[in-house]
Amino acid sequence: MYQQLKNNFTHATLGTFIWIIFLSSFIFSSQNIPFNFIWHLLAISILFGVVFGVFYPFLWKYATFKAFTNILLSTLVNFLSGILSVYLFSPMMFTLITPYFLIFAMLTFLGHVIAFYIYSHFQSKKQAQEFNQYLL
Structure with a gap:
């Protein structure tokens, strides 16, 4: 269970980060963005990784x-x-x-x-x- 949740977290976080960077490149294509914005995107990705990679699978598969x-x-x-x-x-x-x-x-x-x-x-x-x- 732990290994599966860890893999889910990694996949969800990385997938979300790539997806958000891709979408942000369209939104901010002609602008310079501050470097700390990348940290915000990483925080969003980690948040999504926790929710969709760990919390949901645990809640719906293992919790009673x-x-x-x-x-x-x-x-x-x-x-x-x-x-x-x-x-x-x-x-x-x-x-x-x-x-x-x-x-x-x-x-x-x-x-x-x-x-x-x-x-x-x-x-x-x-x-x-x-x-x-x-x-x-």
Whole structure:
């Protein structure tokens, strides 16, 4: 489990860093950016690596919480990491979206509820197929 989560963290962090650098090169192509902005991009990448490479896999594969607790924790962590990422990328953009935090939180919760039910539906189908193979 530890090795898998470590690999997930590394892949998510590196993938996010490359993705953000690629997108930033389009946004800031004609501007000089300060060197500390690269550190902000690295912090965003590490944050995404922790959330999507460690937290989500641990929560949905290994933790034994109830479904509502998983959904609530996922929503909270995803929302907080999202707004922190926006702040690290652009404090001005952060101030622009501040009035809409409640809407973002509700949409994040709704997205996690829908994703959970789709995920549980496919997991139950997968487990049923595995049990049927054992019976044959």
